[in-house]
Amino acid sequence: MDFNSTVKGSLLEGFYPEGWDFEKIDKCCSHAPEEVFDRQSFWNEGFSPVMCSDVAEFDVKMGHEIANEIRKANERKEKIAFILPVGPMGMYKWAVYFLREWNVSCENVWCFNMDEWADGEGNTLHGDASFQSAMENAFYNPLGELTVPASHRNFATKENLPTYPEKIAALKAEGAKLVLVYGIGRMCHIAFWEPHFGSEFTSDEEWKKQPYRLGAKLHPLTIEQNAITSFRSRTSLVPCRANTMGPGLLFSADYAIGGADGALSRGMQWQGMSFWMTLRYGPTRFVTSSWIPTIPGKLFFLRELAGPLCPDVN
Secondary structure, eight states: OOHHHHOTTSTTTTTSOTTOOHHHHHHHTTSOGGGGGOOOTTSOTTEEEEEESSHHHHHHHHHHHHHHHHHHHHHHTOOEEEEEOSOSOHHHHHHHHHHHHHTOOOTTEEEEEOEEEEOTTOOBOOSTTSHHHHHIIIIITTTGGGSOOGGGEEOOOTTTGGGHHHHHHHHHHTTOEEEEEEEOOTTOOBTTBOGGGGGGOSSHHHHHTOOEEEEEEOOHHHHHHHHHHTSTTOGGGSOSEEEEEOHHHHTTOSEEEEEEOOBOSTTOBSSHHHHHHHHHSOSBTTBGGGGGGGSSEEEEEEGGGGSOOSOOOO
8 A cells, every 4th residue: 555556536636746657756765775876877977976974964065065166266267156045054154164264255256046935926035034134144144255246146036037047148158167056855846946847848858948937836845845944834934936047047057066954853854755856767857856967066965865765663
């Protein structure tokens, strides 16, 4: 007795994206933890998962990876552009630490926040719960005199998000490296580009050209994920829409730094299935994160997310 044998006629029939094959998902999640490093045919040769024993190690390694990209760009005297998330967040404390320790300036850094809470018209949330506020408090302000210039910071507002394609294209034309920093959603979204958007397009090629979306409709499980991870279980505070970058920008990155740290207390977690789907499902517009292994980069993850993903029988 499992999901596939009981879903027909249940409240979950038709709830998940039409492109999700749960037999395939189950196979993705059935591997032994050590198989997480087995390379797949669709992985970029420059892509690799990196296991971390705990959140402390995870935060340090992700922060170091971000800071080191900035340091190397400075040494080359080149511009560098980042697509940045609000979550995972612990990495920013360590990115600040390394940059300040090395006395590395961010004057040649451009940043594009990948998403922001919004309403149906794309008007964005303001105040402490906004992603802009979180970024300023976690990254820009603590850098002090080394910080990213205010004119180089981009937030996904109704007015500014549509300017992202032109700005990023101009930076890349000037030789800037584009680095995608990301987390993986419960619904395998990157930014808030949800997998149910895939049904709107006739091909992966058409889907991959989409640069952004204003007032995107979020999946119910994305709302619940954020209620748990960001709003202390309070679903009533979570907006049901967001502005978000799309695959046309996200997957144009030259390098990607990812993080999967979705473990909870008492041995529970919410991200193991999403993590294994990212690694094993294979590229499709119905699983946004399935394109991540096609980009050079590192995906840092907590050891326990590798599984085994099975019920606790103790």
